[in-house]
Every structure is written in structure tokens, then in C-alpha cells.
Amino acid sequence: MAKNKTPTKTGTAESETPLMKQFNGIKAKYPDALLLFRVGDFYETFGSDAVKTANILGIVLTKRANGYASFIELAGFPYHSLDTYLPKLVRAGQRVAICDQLEDLKLTKTIVKRGVTELVTPGVTFNDKVLEHKSNNFLASVYLGEKISGVSFLDVSTGEFLVAEGNLEYIDKLLQSFRPSEVLFQKNKKKLFIETFGEKFYTYGLDDWAFSSDFGNDLLLKHFDTKSLKGFGIENLKQGIIAAGAALHYLADTAHDKVKHITTISRIEEEKYVWLDRFTIRNLELFNSQNDNAKTLIDIIDQTVSPMGSRMLKRWLALPLKDKVSIEERLEVVNYFLSNRETNELIIQQLELIGDLERIISKVATARISPKEVVQLKRALTAIEPIKVVCENSKNTSLQKIAEQLNPCKLVIERIEKEIMPEPPYLIAKGNVIAEGVNAELDDLRKISYSGKDYLLQIQQRESELTGISSLKVAFNSVFGYYLEVTNTHKNKVPSTWIRKQTLTTAERYITPELKEYEEKILGAEVTFPPFS
Amino acid sequence: MNASLIGRLDCLLSFATIAQKNNYVRPHLFDNDILDIKDGRHPVIEKQLPVGEEYIANDIYLDNQKQQIIIITGPNMSGKSALLRQTALIVLMAQMGSFVPAKHAYLGLVDKIFTRVGASDNISSGESTFMVEMNETASILNNLSNRSLILLDEIGRGTSTYDGISIAWAIAEYIHENPSVKAKTLFATHYHELNEMTNSMHRVKNFNVSVKEVGNKVLFTRKLIPGGSEHSFGIHVAKMAGMPKKVLDRANQILAQLEGEREGKESGIGGSERKINLKLGGDNKKQELRIKNQEPRANNQEVFVETINKQPSTENLQLSFFQLNDPVLENIKDELQKTDINTLTPIEALMKLNEIKKMIGG
Incomplete structure (x- = not known):
């Protein structure tokens, strides 16, 4: 695939850049998909993919040098806009391979490892923006x-x-x-x-x-x-x-x-x-009409409130029953609802709270659920209990049967309640997801983080009093972490336990074992629980 | 599990909501072959009527013993298609477990519903409309059952009048004469010739969607009544659509001429050179359908132009052109005979006129 013999980091006259080499390697595995290639904070597309992407999304197509005397088209968008742009690409009939950075930039000296994490096609997607709530995506x-x-x-x-x-x-x-x-x-x-x-x-x-x-x-x-x-x-x-x-x-x-x-x-x-x-489905205009504005049967009969209901109704319409018993069972429930208005309203109110339970559960299984959706799951499950009660108390046998099968999932509700913050963010990386009291280490680290400033101030004040250095300051830099800074006028008051790290024209910088220990905790927290703050 | 139970509840609640909102009734279901709908309405159309206008409900009764096939005649726009579709929709809704738009409905459970619409505008897909129509229809005839409900809407419309009538007749006959299964059928057509089927087939019944002629105008009552209809009202519809008076007058004249001619030579009205080989039954793959459509090109234009210049252009004299043995005139005659005014939209009518004009080199 790649023509270069010895790829180097700088890219010699004949070779592609390592990035392009990596891109070409991955692209070769997904020749018919549009490859979104994560580069830093952007998803980039190259070559013909870029031309297509720019066209579909209406974003700027640029060119950039790719090794010696060759240019390649380039179009990209910030990674956080993926939810906006991905659906447009998929709806335009593109298969989209999402290629992410698989390791932390900081942890690697050479080029970051990348790989396709998902290939989104019109028929295989979890993206809420691509999916139509009211229809199945088969x-x-x-x-x-x-x-x-x-x-x-x-x-x-x-x-x-x-x-x-x-x-x-x-x-x-x-x-x-x-x-x-x-x-x-x-x-x-x-x-x-x-x-x-x-x-x-x-x-x-x-x-x-x-x-x-x-x-x-x-x-x-x-x-x-x-x-x-x-x-x-x-x-x-x-x-x-x-x-x-x-x-x-x-x-x-x-x-x-x-x-x-x-x-x-x-x-x-x-x-x-x-x-x-199919002629009949078309002629009767059950789902679609040849006229764009015309109403179809599904428009008239679909008064469902939940996405699950809407999807199921479409199935029912496509597959009407032949068996008298099952049809009568449905009719009987409809009849019951008609003569028991309060029951209706009670259930409808609860149904409105449920949202797309089915797809949320799928997201749990595929580990794609967002913290916000976990709380939505709790809300949905909480709405089941009242429905169960209403159905149980109804005088209709098939409703009672439904009640029997409905599982209020109390354990799940309890756990979410206990372990997840009540209003978590959409992105897990934003933090504030796990509730207090779930993980002692997390709580400890949070305390350090929240009280970090206080703690540093305390150290500063204490040391200032102990040594009599009035201008003592605690600060941080990326070379040796937390340090104490002492202006030259007070240099002679520094205790012998402090270790000198740096000398400036007006001040000296020191570290202490206590500061180092604190620092380790902070850095450790970031590694163990990135979203801990 | 929860999700599907919730979905089920939601659907059934939705049924309750529409039943209440739209005044539906609970259907009575039976394991028999009778469909008896009293004051049925079209669930979609009834919601789209202008305020104050009420949907005209209609009764439909079908069974396998006495009234297996209903031929519904009536002019375009009279609501034949709506009537057919509402019957299927009511059955369908009932078997989904929903209440239905009717006063009452006694329904024998149906296992197959077929609907076919003649000459649906499939031009964009490049197939011959007639070919499509025949393909679609053949697949019904190969899949009939005693519990089938068949709706045929203007089948045979995609070809010339006489071909159309013959095919429609043959299809109805096939359904009626099928020794093993009796499928309930609603057949809407504007070929009132099909009314004659009742003479030979006793489970075929004629109904028509009544229209009233008030003065020179047609009033659509949209009510289904027993009996066939005398003649169609295509030209009236053309008038309602705002066709120029000249065209209408001319159409009336031609109609009179053609009807006179038809009485003259009952069978084998020539002109159409189409040959249809339609083998129904058996595997539909084997169905052969050959349509030869030879339209001799107008190769004699100068002669014709000469002729027309000599003739005074009064309408009556023009009609008598058809007696000439000029091939171009023959073509025009064919063209007019093939044209079924009932199925033409105003635009199509104008196009046709344009076509005819081109034939004479205009």
C-alpha cells in the first residue's frame, strides 16, 4: 500500500508522512467507507473522502502538502461536532468508518496508535441523530x-x-x-x-x-x-x-x-x-403515499406516546393478525380503556416519562450509554411501577397478564439512585457522574481536588509562620510540580529540609516531601479516575 | 421484555384514543366468509374533509355463496377507489385489534388482502404501465384463498378500451369460476360493459356509485346503490376540471360517433393491433405477456395536408374523413378509439390533441 521505504518522522522527499501512511493502511481495510480520521481535536478526511465530505456537509475543502510535491485534499471538523455531522453523512448514503486515537498522546513518543472503533452504516447505528425514534432501523x-x-x-x-x-x-x-x-x-x-x-x-x-x-x-x-x-x-x-x-x-x-x-x-x-x-401496502397507502403531503393510515392511527409504541404499531399494521383469539384479546383491552378513562390517563402520563427505554437498554448492553441516559433509565423504570399497579387493579385479564410480566426493576433503580449523581453531564469525561459514598478512593481524591487550594494555602500559611518568610508562595509548574518560592530577601530563613530545585534572579524555588506526597495523590487521581473532578 | 409490554400498552391506548376521537366501533369477528360493513368510512379521507362536510358512509356486503364479486361502476371522482380502500382498511384495522370507522362491522377473518390499481403512474420507473398492471394482477390470481379479499381498481385501464374490458372480464371470470377457492372481490371499473357479467355469473352483483345529472351537470352523491350504470360521465368530469368548451363539444361529438359505430359492428372493432397472450394460473414466472404495438408511422403527410386543404373544415365533414382509406386518417381513428376519455387527465387530453395534430403534420 504505502510506497515509501523508510518512513521517518519528518518525512523525506519521497516518503509519505507517518500519519498518511497510517491513514492509508487503515483506509485499505475499509475501501468503500468514508474514513473519519481523528487527528488531535479534529476528525479529518483525506483525498476523495474529503471531496465527498466537503460536498455533503458544506464544509471547506483544503489542500495540504503531503510529502514532496504532492498535495492531498483535506476536510475536517472538530471531534465534538461528530453528532452533528455523522447523521448527515449517513443519511447521504455513506458508510462511515470512525477512526479514533487508541492511546493517550502523552504516553507515546511516536505516532499515536489509531484504529476504527465503529463503522456506521444506514442499517447499523446507535446514533440518536441518525435513528428515527418512531421507526425501527432494520x-x-x-x-x-x-x-x-x-x-x-x-x-x-x-x-x-x-x-x-x-x-x-x-x-x-x-x-x-x-x-x-x-x-x-x-x-x-x-x-x-x-x-x-x-x-x-x-x-x-x-x-x-x-x-x-x-x-x-x-x-x-x-x-x-x-x-x-x-x-x-x-x-x-x-x-x-x-x-x-x-x-x-x-x-x-x-x-x-x-x-x-x-x-x-x-x-x-x-x-x-x-x-x-407490496402492491397492497403501497396502494392502501398504509405507510407512504405517492403524494408527499398526503396523510397515510399510520398518521391517523398512531397516537402512541412512546417510541416503543410507535415502532410496535408499525409492525402491527404491517402484520395484521389472523387468529381470532389474539385479536379479541387486543379488542378487549381497547374496550376496557374506552370505558375506564382514568386508567388511560394514568398510564399515558407514565408512558410519557418512559422515553425510549428499548434503545437505552441497548445502549447499556453495548456500553454506549451516557451518564445522562443512565438517569433517564432510572426515570423510565420508575414509571413502570405505577403502570404495573394500574394494570394489576384493572378488571381486564390481559392487562393483569401484562402487569404480571412488567418488572419494576427496583434493584436497578436503587443502584442508579445511590451511585449516580442526580444530574450528571452528557459526556462522561466531564466528571461529576458517580455519587458520593460509592468509592472511598474517589471520594478521597475528590476531597483533595476540591479542597486542594485550601490545602495548599494551609501549607503556605503554616510554613510562612514557622519560617517567618512573609512572601512565601506555593505554586506549580510542569517541570517539577508543586514548589515553594522564596524571594531572595528571605533566602537565609529557608530550613535545611527543603530541597532547592531552581534559582531565579529574584527568588529560589524549593520542594518538600510533604508537597511531593500531595502531588502524587493529585496526579494519581487523574490517572485512576480521569473524570474525577 | 418491559419495553415490548410498554409498547403493547401504548399501541392499545392509541387504539382507544382514536376509537374515541374518531367515533369507531368494535368490530365483530367471525370464522366465516362474510364481510358485512354498515356505514363504513375511509379512516384517512374522513379526517381530511373540509369543516362541515360529512363523509358519505357506505355499506358493503360480500360472501362466498351469493355475493362473491361486486362490480362497482361509476364515473371518475365518484369515490369508487375510496370505497374499495376503506373496505380493506376496515378489515385491516379490525385484524390489528383496533376499532373501526363504521356503524357496525361483522367481519369474517381474512387471511390475504390484495389490492391492484390499474395504470398507476409508474412512468418514472420506465416500465410499461400495462405490463406492471398485468404482473401485479397475475400474482393475485396465483395466490387466491377462500378467505382472500381482493380489490381491483380499474384493472385493464392501461390498455385500449376493448383490450381492457376483455382482460377485466377474464380476470373476474377466473375469480368467479375458480373451482377450489372463492375469493371475495370488489371490482371498480368505469367499463359499464362489465355489468353484463351478471347475466352469466350468478355470484357477481352490480352496484354503482350514484351520480345525479342535474341539467347538464353531474352531482356526486358518493352513495353505493345496487344496479349497474348506463354510461360514464368522463366528459362531465372533464368539464368540471375546466376543459375548454371547444374540446368538450368535440368530445361529445366523437363519443356519439364512436357509440354509433360500435353498435354497427358489435365485435372486432379494429384499429388496435395489440395481441395479448395471457396465460393465467400456474407459476406466474411462466406467465407470458406479449404486447405487439405496431403503430404505422404517418408516412403520407403531404397527401393528407392536400386533402385537408381541399375540405371545408366543418366538424361533421371532418368526421367523415374516417371513411377515407387514407392511412394517416386510419391512424387518427385508431388513436381516438384507443383513447379512453374517462381515464384522461385534462393535461393528457391536451397532449393527445397535440399528438393528433402532429399526425396531420400540424
């Missing part, structure tokens, strides 16, 4: 088989994983119902795929080997940590398993390794739902 995977084809739908933001198989018509209908944001398919069947399903989907071709029976089976077993897929009722869906396996493979490929929140995979039971093919 990644579909289609395996075109001989007679029967398989399909799987995975929403990493909620952990839902569905699988089905059938003829092409059925797959087509499901794609229309679930409206995935991204569809995976076999690279070598591209032509057939486009012929069958059209070009309206955002697609990504995977190599053929990712779609194989053994591979898929192994991946699923490994992921769910089970001996067979019987428990999920999908062990006979050979084609479906292939499709699902490819989806999991794609997750790993896009650096999404923490996906344990995907705890189950279920079959879309064809025989349970009314068959609506």
Missing part, C-alpha cells in the same frame, strides 16, 4: 436460495432479530413491510437481487462465503451461546439461518462487537399474519 439480510430464500431483520438499536424464509414474493413483501434501512445480499447475485427487489433499497454486497449454512449456524450458536437453535424455533429455517448469519457477520465486520443485547431471534410466522403484498 438491517435486512437476504439470502437468495435455489427455491426458497431466506431473510433476516436486525435492529441493533433495539436488539430485535427476526428471521423468515419463503419464495421471492414473500421476501419482497417482508422487505416492503419492514422497510429496512440497509439490505445485505450476495455479491455474486447482484443482478438477480436488483431484478427481483428493485433498486429502492440501500444495499451492500457481501462475499459469497458469508452466506453459507455452516458459517451462519456457527455464528448464531456462538452469539446466543447455545447448543442448538431449537429453543428459538428456527432450527429448520436453513435459508433464514444463512441470512441471519450474514447479518451477524456484518456486525462484527463493522466493529460492533458488543451486541449481547441481541438476546433472541424469532421467526416471522407467516401463517399467523394476514398476507399483504
Whole structure:
């Protein structure tokens, strides 16, 4: 990839800079993704990526020297604007690889190690700005088989994983119902795929080997940590398993390794739902209309208050039931709500507090949750208890059944309450996240930090009185840390235990063992708990 | 688990909210083949009417024994499509577990819903609209069941009138005569010729969306009543759309001429050179659909221009041009016969006029 023989830090006439060498190396692994390359406080893009980025985001495209007589296009934005810019790139249909600095700048003498920490594609993202609250964000995977084809739908933001198989018509209908944001398919069947399903989907071709029976089976077993897929009722869906396996493979490929929140995979039971093919879904204008401004059925019937409700309603509309008992059960609850207005309002009030519980839980599992969201989780869970009570006391059996299954998660609430500050910041690095009394060392360090000034003043005052040096000052510099400064007039009053470190024209600087010990604590605190302040 | 329970509660509350807000009723569900909707309304359209205007509710009754297929005739804009769709939407909402916009609804559970709209404007995707229409329809016919609900809206519209009627007829017949399954079907069309099907197929019933002719104007009552309709009102609609009077007068004249001609030679009205090979049933992959559309180019323009210059340009005389054996005139005749005024938008009508004008070298 890199043409230079001996990369040096300064960059000789023929070689690329080490930074560009590193960039090219990483870019080679993600040739079809736009690479956001973290450089200091910026995410930079280079070359053709920069041209695209500048175009999509409307930011300035610059050029910079890259070794001898060559220039490379460059466009970038500050790292904290990632949330603003990333969604725009993804919505523009780009696959975005986010490459971060993997080690602390201060701890390395050479170039910082970098690596892709996440590959964001339209179908695989956790970013709140990319995700539509009211809809699922499905990644579909289609395996075109001989007679029967398989399909799987995975929403990493909620952990839902569905699988089905059938003829092409059925797959087509499901794609229309679930409206995935991204569809995976076999690279070598591209032509057939486009012929069958059209070009309206955002697609990504995977190599053929990712779609194989053994591979898929192994991946699923490994992921769910089970001996067979019987428990999920999908062990006979050979084609479906292939499709699902490819989806999991794609997750790993896009650096999404923490996906344990995907705890189950279920079959879309064809025989349970009314068959609506894609023409019908389109003609009846259930979700979309050919006229941009026209209202659709979902606009009329969706009066849900939570994102979970809204997403589920879309599913219900795409998959109406055929079984009388289950339909009557729903109707019965609706009937109950209609005749018990107070119950409605009580539940709606609580639902409004819940927010997007489903996606927050997924963020917990993927370790992407922000401190603020942890507190939101507590608020959401707290709202469950009253709902449970209302349902329990209702005279409707299916509501009672729901009440039974609702878990108020008291332990989680208690723990969050005890351990997290009531109003933590969005970014963990801002500190003030963990409550007092959780970790003694943290509390101690916090005390030092808060009372640091006091403590230093105390030392200053005490020493000043002891030695009679009225102009004594405690200060800090990066070379030898905390020190005591004594002006030349008082030089002779310095006790012998002080160690002289520096001589200035007007003053001398000393350190003491006490100061050093204090200093160690402070620095240690920063290393152990970066966000301790 | 919590999340999905919360979602479920939320959905059901949403159903309660809309039921109360929009005056829905609880549907009665049965394991049978009867659909009986009294005063059904279209859930979306009824919310968009101007203040003070009330949605005209309609009854629909279908079963597999006596009234399996309903042919709904009526002019464009009379609300045929809305009626079809509201039936499907009511069934769909009911089976989601929601209350429905009707006075009452007795619904036999449905396992498949198909809807097809003739000649939906698919021009942007580059496919022949008729081809698309036939593809879509074929997939229904291969997937029928006793519990299916089929809505066909102006199927056959994408081709010439006679082809269209024939295909629509054949499709209805197929559904009716299918020995193993009886699928409930609503068929909206403006081909009143299809009303004649009741003569030979006893589970087909005719209904029409009534219109009143007041003076020379059409009043849409949007009420479904039993019986077929006599003739269509496309030209009236064109008038409402603000077509120039000249065009309307001319259209009326041509219509009279064509209708007279049709009575003359009942079958095999020529002109259309299309051949359709439609094999229905079996694997839809095998479905063959060949459309030959040979339109002889106007190769004789000078002659025609000469002719037209000689002739005084009164309308009646122009009509008699069709009796000439000039190929260009034949073309125009074909073109006019192929044109179904009922399906034309005003713009399309003007374009057509422009096309015809071009044929005579204007």
C-alpha cells in the first residue's frame, strides 16, 4: 500500500508522512467507507473522502502538502461536532468508518496508535441523530436460495432479530413491510437481487462465503451461546439461518462487537399474519403515499406516546393478525380503556416519562450509554411501577397478564439512585457522574481536588509562620510540580529540609516531601479516575 | 421484555384514543366468509374533509355463496377507489385489534388482502404501465384463498378500451369460476360493459356509485346503490376540471360517433393491433405477456395536408374523413378509439390533441 521505504518522522522527499501512511493502511481495510480520521481535536478526511465530505456537509475543502510535491485534499471538523455531522453523512448514503486515537498522546513518543472503533452504516447505528425514534432501523439480510430464500431483520438499536424464509414474493413483501434501512445480499447475485427487489433499497454486497449454512449456524450458536437453535424455533429455517448469519457477520465486520443485547431471534410466522403484498401496502397507502403531503393510515392511527409504541404499531399494521383469539384479546383491552378513562390517563402520563427505554437498554448492553441516559433509565423504570399497579387493579385479564410480566426493576433503580449523581453531564469525561459514598478512593481524591487550594494555602500559611518568610508562595509548574518560592530577601530563613530545585534572579524555588506526597495523590487521581473532578 | 409490554400498552391506548376521537366501533369477528360493513368510512379521507362536510358512509356486503364479486361502476371522482380502500382498511384495522370507522362491522377473518390499481403512474420507473398492471394482477390470481379479499381498481385501464374490458372480464371470470377457492372481490371499473357479467355469473352483483345529472351537470352523491350504470360521465368530469368548451363539444361529438359505430359492428372493432397472450394460473414466472404495438408511422403527410386543404373544415365533414382509406386518417381513428376519455387527465387530453395534430403534420 504505502510506497515509501523508510518512513521517518519528518518525512523525506519521497516518503509519505507517518500519519498518511497510517491513514492509508487503515483506509485499505475499509475501501468503500468514508474514513473519519481523528487527528488531535479534529476528525479529518483525506483525498476523495474529503471531496465527498466537503460536498455533503458544506464544509471547506483544503489542500495540504503531503510529502514532496504532492498535495492531498483535506476536510475536517472538530471531534465534538461528530453528532452533528455523522447523521448527515449517513443519511447521504455513506458508510462511515470512525477512526479514533487508541492511546493517550502523552504516553507515546511516536505516532499515536489509531484504529476504527465503529463503522456506521444506514442499517447499523446507535446514533440518536441518525435513528428515527418512531421507526425501527432494520438491517435486512437476504439470502437468495435455489427455491426458497431466506431473510433476516436486525435492529441493533433495539436488539430485535427476526428471521423468515419463503419464495421471492414473500421476501419482497417482508422487505416492503419492514422497510429496512440497509439490505445485505450476495455479491455474486447482484443482478438477480436488483431484478427481483428493485433498486429502492440501500444495499451492500457481501462475499459469497458469508452466506453459507455452516458459517451462519456457527455464528448464531456462538452469539446466543447455545447448543442448538431449537429453543428459538428456527432450527429448520436453513435459508433464514444463512441470512441471519450474514447479518451477524456484518456486525462484527463493522466493529460492533458488543451486541449481547441481541438476546433472541424469532421467526416471522407467516401463517399467523394476514398476507399483504407490496402492491397492497403501497396502494392502501398504509405507510407512504405517492403524494408527499398526503396523510397515510399510520398518521391517523398512531397516537402512541412512546417510541416503543410507535415502532410496535408499525409492525402491527404491517402484520395484521389472523387468529381470532389474539385479536379479541387486543379488542378487549381497547374496550376496557374506552370505558375506564382514568386508567388511560394514568398510564399515558407514565408512558410519557418512559422515553425510549428499548434503545437505552441497548445502549447499556453495548456500553454506549451516557451518564445522562443512565438517569433517564432510572426515570423510565420508575414509571413502570405505577403502570404495573394500574394494570394489576384493572378488571381486564390481559392487562393483569401484562402487569404480571412488567418488572419494576427496583434493584436497578436503587443502584442508579445511590451511585449516580442526580444530574450528571452528557459526556462522561466531564466528571461529576458517580455519587458520593460509592468509592472511598474517589471520594478521597475528590476531597483533595476540591479542597486542594485550601490545602495548599494551609501549607503556605503554616510554613510562612514557622519560617517567618512573609512572601512565601506555593505554586506549580510542569517541570517539577508543586514548589515553594522564596524571594531572595528571605533566602537565609529557608530550613535545611527543603530541597532547592531552581534559582531565579529574584527568588529560589524549593520542594518538600510533604508537597511531593500531595502531588502524587493529585496526579494519581487523574490517572485512576480521569473524570474525577 | 418491559419495553415490548410498554409498547403493547401504548399501541392499545392509541387504539382507544382514536376509537374515541374518531367515533369507531368494535368490530365483530367471525370464522366465516362474510364481510358485512354498515356505514363504513375511509379512516384517512374522513379526517381530511373540509369543516362541515360529512363523509358519505357506505355499506358493503360480500360472501362466498351469493355475493362473491361486486362490480362497482361509476364515473371518475365518484369515490369508487375510496370505497374499495376503506373496505380493506376496515378489515385491516379490525385484524390489528383496533376499532373501526363504521356503524357496525361483522367481519369474517381474512387471511390475504390484495389490492391492484390499474395504470398507476409508474412512468418514472420506465416500465410499461400495462405490463406492471398485468404482473401485479397475475400474482393475485396465483395466490387466491377462500378467505382472500381482493380489490381491483380499474384493472385493464392501461390498455385500449376493448383490450381492457376483455382482460377485466377474464380476470373476474377466473375469480368467479375458480373451482377450489372463492375469493371475495370488489371490482371498480368505469367499463359499464362489465355489468353484463351478471347475466352469466350468478355470484357477481352490480352496484354503482350514484351520480345525479342535474341539467347538464353531474352531482356526486358518493352513495353505493345496487344496479349497474348506463354510461360514464368522463366528459362531465372533464368539464368540471375546466376543459375548454371547444374540446368538450368535440368530445361529445366523437363519443356519439364512436357509440354509433360500435353498435354497427358489435365485435372486432379494429384499429388496435395489440395481441395479448395471457396465460393465467400456474407459476406466474411462466406467465407470458406479449404486447405487439405496431403503430404505422404517418408516412403520407403531404397527401393528407392536400386533402385537408381541399375540405371545408366543418366538424361533421371532418368526421367523415374516417371513411377515407387514407392511412394517416386510419391512424387518427385508431388513436381516438384507443383513447379512453374517462381515464384522461385534462393535461393528457391536451397532449393527445397535440399528438393528433402532429399526425396531420400540424
